Amino acid sequence: MRISVKAPAKINLTLDVLYKRPDGYHEVEMVMTTVDLADRVDLWPLASDEIRLECSASYVPDDMRNHAYKAALLLKERFGVKQGVRIYIEKQIPVAAGLAGGSSDAAATLRGLNKLWELGLSLDELAEIGAEIGSDVPFCVYGGTALATGRGEKIALLQAPPPCWVILAKPPIGVSTADVYGNLRLHEGTPHPPTGDMLAAVRTQDFGLMCRSLGNVLEEVTVELYPQVRQIKELMAASGADGVLMSGSGPTVFALVQKEAKVQRIYNALRGFVKDVYVARILGCAEAEILA
Template identity: 80%
Template sequence: MRISVKAPAKINLTLDVLFKRPDSYHEVEMVMTTVDLADRVDLMLIEKDEINLDCSASFVPDDVRNHAYKAAMLLKERYGVKQGVHIYIDKQIPVAAGLAGGSSDAAATLRGLNRLWNLGLSLDELAEVAAEIGSDVPFCVYGGTALARGRGEKLKHLAAPPPCWVVLAKPPIGVSTAEVYGNLRADQIKEHPPTEKMLQAIGQQDFGLMARSLGNVLEEVTLPRYPQVRQIKELMLESGADGVLMSGSGPTVYALVQKEAKVYRIYNALRGFVKDVYAVRILGEAELEVLA
């Protein structure tokens, strides 16, 4: 039996860090939503009671360092599963990009194995397992749009944002999330994003307010260290983007665009600067179908 699961990328509409917690994690408050750029995770039962993983991107680890592998391992251990699985990840989301590609692959693996192994778990139960894998994985289990608090695992589900285009651009560099958070001083953040205004924009389906309410405190760390990220932001704004923000800890930057004619102008301007550029639609609603 084989199952395929879609694993969409996420972007942060806002990302705020409130303080550093005693457990060394940061207390965050962020609005996240999904976009129509996705990996595909194929899951197939195998005779041996083991986990095998392959990926179309050769440099992605194929062991417990991979979030999808870890998701399968945790499900096997927690629920005493004696069946094996072969996992194949068709990577379309750039790696180490701030788009939660690895987290989304893990979430897709949890949803797919729930069906493949006939576990009968609810999304809430899968999200509990997901929280052991990484901070973004619970959000990716549900998909859609949410306000996340705590380490990112405390979720309040929201309506989809106003429909629009999203142009994403990733420079050819990697950014360590741990390094970015390690260099952030939560008590010295210059400007916190207007989270309440973003929630208002989504509730009122006000695209203009949404574009004006974007904010990510991690830019204070990433932009000075990686000038290419700042250059992409500036190029997007010069090309007519309605709103521009770095997603997660970077290095991917995205532009929100309401009019389709602007999309091609921004896309073409960026293609002359970086290789990895994508023009997609904002999803904002959960797409959790599991395809047999």
């Protein structure tokens, strides 16, 4: 028996950091949504009591450094599961890109193993377990669109944003989320994204307001460390994108485009500058992601 689970990438329509908490984490407020750029996680039962992880990308770790492996081990130990599992990840989402690829793989593993091992856990219970793995995992368990608060683990589901094309471009660099947060200096003049306006844009399906409300408080930190991010943003805007923003802690930048005629022009302009360019659509609503 094989179970296949779709693991979609996420983008941040807004990312605000409010303050640093006593526990060392940052209090955040983010509107996130899924796009149809996705990994696939395949799961098979093993007779032997072990976790065996393989990935189409050779540079992805196959041990506790991998969020999907952590997810399997956590479920196994928490519920005393004696059956083993083979996990195969077909990677499409770039690594260390600000698109929650590893977190989405972990969430897909949680959902798939819940079925494979017949644990009978609800999405809320899986999300609570996922929060022990990483701050983006709870959102990825639910999928769709949500307002995330706390350290990112408190999820309020939203309706899908206005439909549009999403062009994503990742420069050939990896960004450490810890380094970006470590270099963030919040002060009285720090510009914060208009989260309320973004929520209104989603609620009223106002594409123009959605584009005007894009904002990421981490962006200025990342562009100072990696000027390529600013160059991609400027190129997207000059090529006619309706809205442009860096996702997560970067380095991936995305452009929102409503008219399909603009998509190829922006894609071609970016391909002359960076290799990793992807065209996707906003998924926006949670879908049945267990494929088999």
